[in-house]
Amino acid sequence: MVDLVRARPESFFADRFNITSSTIDRLLGSALRGKVDDADIYLEYRIIEELVLEEGAVKKASRHVSQGAGVRAQAGTRTGYAHTDDISIENLEEAARQARAIATEANASAVVAVQSGRPHDLYALAEAPIAADLTRKLDLLRAADQAARAADPRVRQVIASITSEDVIVFVMTATGWTVGDIRPLTRLNVTVIAEDGPKREIGTYGGGGRVAFDWFLEANRWQRFAREAARQAGLKLAAVDAPAGTMTVVLGPGWPGILLHEAIGHGLEGDFNRKGVSAFAGRLGQKVASELVTVVDDGTIPNRRGSLNVDDEGTPTSRNVLIDRGVLCGYMQDKLNARLMGMKATGNGRRESYAHPPMPRMTNTFMLAGDEAPEDILRSVKQGLYAVAFGGGQVDITSGKFVFSASEAYLIEDGQVTKPVKGATLIGNGPDALTRVSRVGHDLKLDEGIGTCGKDGQSVPVGVGLPTIRIDGMTVGGTQV
């Protein structure tokens, strides 16, 4: 079974389901001429393996296979989408019929061939993580369990998991263009519960990417993840109530980049802007951040969780500058919204699986480094909050209001980092938050590879990154008035 994942996508689907380029013409070609603006078929085969350690032993192991095809036809702003998990010619014909129903009254131009360019080769691995020997994975989980317990005697429970997947995709467009991709992905996660008398706290840490299993062993990453989870839980046991109100906030490097994802990322996705429902709609060329701020979304970084050789419409990913020294200069686009807005598809058309139509999504979103030392940034704050680890975030695209929840944060008093505080939600206004960035560190870091973004019920893996930054005035949702 494992050998399947080394196959070439085109031959994989041809061998397995007898789907070839002549199939495409039959399903999408002649029947649609003059009736649609675009049409495509997306084939996907996915294997997921999950191993979970609890109470010192790996008691849960599971393996899941899914396969299916999505057929799409577009005319004007309309999309017809049909999918089936039974990839047979008859089912694809039925799906194509349903998808095409959308196009019958359309008076669209003929399908225009788009030069899509060459896909990247960002994650060719000697061995896919899902193919790595199970005993090595079990050993690593047990070692992570030991490391977390050794780090702090107050650790009472350790839940460690390794998830690995391999996804083979193949996209065929109505113009006869085809492209495939094989996407490995893995993640190690360690969660601990630490107890001190009646107090209990949780700490969680992890990482991964489109990397081989050995990545966890390099520089003892697995051990660092386990110790970090224990350290976070132990620290929170001693945390005091978080302050409430508007104050200066310093964000640490790496995962706190979730700020960018929520504050501006979603608001710059093409669909919301084409529809005029984003707080950033119509603001291209305007200043939306301090001139210290340059933000990019880059799907081309080798081996990153958010990277893709091609997006789920077959467009090669790219490095897109969203904000250049404070000025809004680009949206993230899929093919539909790019066509309707007269812009270029940027390689951001993504979908959770064959069961979902694609839409504009982020890849790896981060702020470029500035030139200040992180210590100097902290020293510049008289009274404020220093937040270095976060849970999830969420945004209301239309009003621009966003939140993200700190899981490790400290008070800053007279330029010194002092007491740890309990988790608190930070809230801000997207078009305004980045105008308050007054200092940017030289320490840009990308996150460890843990992000999953949800939109319209679809989850996709993403990355974020940030140098240390200072924001003058952000609302912190603590309980200390």
Next chain:
Amino acid sequence: MSGIDPGLLVTVLKRATALGATAADGFLVDERHFSATVRLGEVDTVTHSHDQRLSLRVFAGRASAAASTSDLSPDSLERVVGEATRLAKITAEDPHAGLPDPAELTASIPDLDLADAGGHDLSPEAKIDIARRAEAAALSADARVKNSEGAEFWDRQARYAYATSSGFAGGYATSSFGITASPVAAQNGEMQRDSWYTMARKRARLDDPAEVGRTAAKRAVRRLGARKVKTTEVPVIFDPETAASLVRAIAGAVAGPSLYRRASFLLDRLGARIAAPSVTIVDDGLRPGALGSRPFDGEGMATRRTVLVNEGVLESYLLDSYSARKLGLASTHHAARDGAGVTVATTNLTLQPGSARPEDLIGSVREGFYVTELIGFGVNGVTGDYSRGAVGLWIENGALAYPVEEVTIAGNLLDMLAGVDGIGNDLVLRDRTAAPTVKIARMVVAGE
């Protein structure tokens, strides 16, 4: 209408035992889904789908593993059975692992009236038209509603089958239907969205699409002119939709896996007072025609009515057979299947209504916050610490005064539950989890 033939499952389970499994169970889902979204009167997206998934759990003595596939061809099923039995041989023994005692499985499968075969019998054009009517009503409800993220009509037909190697085999079918409208209101350069929805197991029980659209419009318009407030500590009233999220947080904390992992702020509180005496929370999986009902749980055990919290006292956890054995208790019949095996899920979960009219709860507050939307994930299930972004209306002298946004509300769930200071009489089971309006004596609102 019955479920799918569990025959395929029985064959797969036999194959697993032939390959060395000492016990096994399997779950089969077959669903058809249709969705139509209309935006500004035009069709936006129409989606059709048909999916199947077989999930299998295999035991090798006290060790177990799970596998699932969407490919139900004989070759694929043979591979899945092989994978699961192979994985079960590498996992550790767990003294608590195993299927429920066959004697505990449901003896009969009640007809809970969960399907509406005729309800799906509507052309795509007619379904699109329902969405169009909802959106049109939203767009014409108020001159300030100038844009829309669209309105959707969807329907879903699902068939489930469950079987165990100990001889149980049963199935059932469900239907569900829904309409959602998401208009955008604008004024003086400010934009606000909101949405409203209806869901039901019978199409005829959906709210009128125009009413859904008008309610959504009203909700979006009332957010215009929203401002931040000064940081303060005041009474907070949760509307029914946001109050339901508090009920979900409690359900998460009393779910078996949270308890045996010691990851719950309600650990060791069974039999203890955890909330004000006005708080009673019931999970009832037997309500005919309700969205959360099911005739048996994910392990074949009969569905029940369970009182989780009775007049403020925690009376029951939510357990499947594994978490029950680990905690030395009996299953509460709340097993549910997910891809990776068995988890715990509620059915129709409600905070029971009180006697207060919602307007009287608002009227009882001199200065406070009426919350209509919560965003973010700021609930720590281990400590109960609570901090979330909130949107709503400020209460002044017992009346809703102006819209509020970009603030957080914070506290600890244990304090919040103890501080429940009034429960409305306005419970409507709009979703699987529902609550009436809830007033909490004091919370910190962080703003300017």
